Amino acid sequence: MQPGGNDAPPPPRHVAIIMDGNGRWAKQRGLPRVEGHRMGVRAVREAVECARELGIPYLTLYAFSLENWGRPSGEVRTLMALLKEFLTSELPLMRKHGIRLRVIGETSSIPFAVRQVLARTLSATAENADMTLTLGLSYAGRNEIVRAVRRIASEAVEGKILPEAVTEDLFSARLDTAGMPDPDLVIRTSGEIRISNFLLWQSAYSEFVFTDVLWPDFGKSDFLRALEEYSRRHRRFGLTDEQAGAPPAK
Ligand code: IPE
Ligand code: IPE
Ligand code: MG
Secondary structure: OOOOOOOOOOOOOEEEEEOOOHHHHHHHOOOOHHHHHHHHHHHHHHHHHHHHHHOOOEEEEEEEEHHHHHOOHHHHHHHHHHHHHHHHHOHHHHHHOOEEEEEEOOHHHOOHHHHHHHHHHHHHHOOOOOEEEEEEEEEOHHHHHHHHHHHHHHHHHOOOOOHHHOOHHHHHOOOOOOOOOOOOEEEEOOOOOOOOOOOOOOOOOOEEEEOOOOHHHOOHHHHHHHHHHHHOOOOOOOOOHHHHOOOOOO
């Protein structure tokens, strides 16, 4: 990656991707939507490999949203089958490369057979420390926030915490992403310019890169392009250019 000069931000520690456009990819080819999802798995593999080669310690992929349960049952079934397949087929590579799998989302809604495989892959990779691959499964940002609030409310009712003890750090630690750094960069494919309930709390100061490329076509060169765009950003976190160490705006 070519950094964007002396003032470029440090390389992202956490990249999160909203993998969108599988259906349209298939439609363009006169194929059923599920074929787009099948090809999407290939792009997932490539993105993981790319992040690993670049030494990005956290990669988070939005694979299935809580809202996606509302899709036609055949499509949901195929997505679950592909997920199950992926969790099994990728395990040797995750082991080999020290990749830890994590999951965020309301996983209790996932079919039992898939949850079993998921639990196996999670525990088989739990000690890996080279890279964390997080999958958003049955994930929605608002739902995650509500679940965190419920946990805090329970702790308060049990007398374990006082209202004054609720801080941003305590709240973050009750989210599914507990212990992970916030995403520095969020990429969304397929030309849609929206967040679709992804990492609402965590993306407060993320940089966003939107690309028209449909997810099944998203390859290493697209990943590198997004990182290059990121390297040209000036992150200010609410401060002035001078305070943030970035050059004054042109
Ligand atoms: C992304 O592709 C995959 C999932 C949301 C599961 P889509 O299936 O949303 O593809 P489009 O947006 O319909 O093209
Ligand atoms: C977002 O894509 C969810 C995932 C990528 C898993 P969607 O296709 O579900 O989002 P909308 O409906 O276009 O906002
Ligand atoms: Mg979509």
